[in-house]
Amino acid sequence: MDTTTPAQAPLKLAVVLASNREGRFGPVVADWFLSRARLREDFETDYIDLGEAELPSALSHRPSPWARAALDKVTPVLDAADAYVVLTPEYNHSFPAVLKTLIDWHYGEWQAKPVGFVSYGGMSGGLRAVEQLRQVFAELHAVTVRDTVSFHNAGAHFDDEGNHRDPAGPDAAAKTMLDQVAWWAAALRSAKEVHPYGS
Template sequence: MENKHKLLIIVGSVREGRFGPVVASWVAEQAGIHGGFEVDTVDLADIEIPLELPAASPKYAGADYPRPAGMAALTSALEGADAFIVVTPEYNHSYPASLKAAIDWHFTQWTAKPVAFVSYGGAAGGRHAALHLENVLTELHAVTIRDGLAFANYFTAWQDGRPLDPAAPGYAKTVLDQLTWWAGALRSARKAALYPA
């Protein structure tokens, strides 16, 4: 629908036994309840993401950047999105290599679009991963949202695919409200003028 923003939820971990798809499913449900988005989910485990990059930079190559055919679905989803939610665990105080590779294969697809983070982990709830992602995506001229969701000790804090904290849906609504505002503002700005990257 024209009045809805296209939200892409990205499952960042490809690790065996990962919890990311559970979190992403709940986030997608919350986005559906919110009602401001047309929601799509991309699981990086389903995408071919080589670590070896071409010599050219995606910043300057644009549509001519030589990506593997197996990455076409990801590139198309990133290109068509008005906003992103990145679902990430924390590995060694940062985010997964799969997520970094997926980001590095693209540039203009992120530009002048808002990104929110939903992280999970041990005591820190994946916050280190989210902080590192803020720096990376700012370099790509994305707009990172101040508020996010961080699920500490997810292995005991979730049951039957849902967080046990009764306040979690309220926190999710705050994130989605901010993401909606930024998605609308930035989509209008992108239509009005070319972003000076």
């Protein structure tokens, strides 16, 4: 018999890879991050790769059967999550359109949950994309954590096997960010058990 209470149960963390560009570098970053997140006992980690999700771009209150089938692969994961980490590149000083599509197809799933960020790119390391995402998630009543993991000129920092060449700094940054996500996720989960958000 499982005697774990909801407050003690591992937090469900949904990691979203926000790139669907051909030849993308994102899976390298995602594999690196997931290998760290899955070591933690306070999280159960799910993964959504938007390069494989094939989300419909035309929003509708009555999605077609094809659109509904695509959404049914991601919506339950987002809904069950206590927290999210978004892995995003920076395209033209912003984040990818496919990520906005995922965000806009959902609303209540994001509410009163924390969001952390892992970004990558050129000189900016994707941080301009993250700053814009903070505004988007605020509109959805999500809580974004302060600390991020950012890879400037990301391709130069990983070897051919996907290992970071100098992991101490990124590992520490990932731990800090995940610690913040875990604190907010646990606090908000406990608060919602007493008083559902928006009620």
